[in-house]
Amino acid sequence: MVPATFHHQSPRPFTARSLVPLTPLRYLGLSLNKNSMYSIAEKRAKESFTEFLREGSYRITPERFEVLAAVLRTDDHFDAETLYLSLRASGSKVSRATVYKTLSLLHQCGLVSRHMFSPGEFAQYEKTTDRPMHDHMVCTRCNRILEFDNRSVSYLQKQLAHLHDFEPSYHTLQIFGVCGDCRRSRQSTAAKNGAKSAANLKVASAN
Numbered sequence: 001m002v003p004a005t006f007h008h009q010s011p012r013p014f015t016a017r018s019l020v021p022l023t024p025l026r027y028l029g030l031s032l033n034k035n036s037m038y039s040i041a042e043k044r045a046k047e048s049f050t051e052f053l054r055e056g057s058y059r060i061t062p063e064r065f066e067v068l069a070a071v072l073r074t075d076d077h078f079d080a081e082t083l084y085l086s087l088r089a090s091g092s093k094v095s096r097a098t099v100y101k102t103l104s105l106l107h108q109c110g111l112v113s114r115h116m117f118s119p120g121e122f123a124q125y126e127k128t129t130d131r132p133m134h135d136h137m138v139c140t141r142c143n144r145i146l147e148f149d150n151r152s153v154s155y156l157q158k159q160l161a162h163l164h165d166f167e168p169s170y171h172t173l174q175i176f177g178v179c180g181d182c183r184r185s186r187q188s189t190a191a192k193n194g195a196k197s198a199a200n201l202k203v204a205s206a207n
Helices: 040-056 064-072 079-087 098-110 153-161 180-206
Strands: 004-010 111-114 124-127 135-139 145-149 173-176
Touching: 040 173, 064 079, 064 098, 064 180, 079 098, 098 111, 135 180, 145 180
Parallel strands: 135 173
Antiparallel strands: 004 145, 111 124, 135 145
């Protein structure tokens, strides 16, 4: 069995409708470095998006490539609204509609992946450029996302696709549960409540 490689992401709210309240600073948490230079992979992404737009007879506009550039400079998961607000905070004039539409096109093009980490929440996106294939564990209590990659998962996918004569474009695996920190916190709270109940019972018996 090939051991999995894990990548922790700090707990962060998914969207404005998350159970965890958002503050403006956390909401505008994407780091958009204007001085970031295109890497070779990023140049290829730009060329790929240009070709996709031309083949689909979509308009090729500077605003769409401004959104692409912001996505390529973002290493975290994000939703469309967070990306829009981060662009606006950096001085961009790109409209909200352009951000949403461009993300949809980037997903169709294969330059971003789209996830639904929590029922009823907005879709989460992440770039596929310069990122290895990976899957996710999601804590349903604190929204922490644990990324992992395991060659056994990729191998199984290839085997199943071959068995069923299927040509996969991409895959997504999401495991939902409770992380270790939340479990320990819950156990600690239960222990404290148990001790408090026992103390109250002892006082009641003494009276």
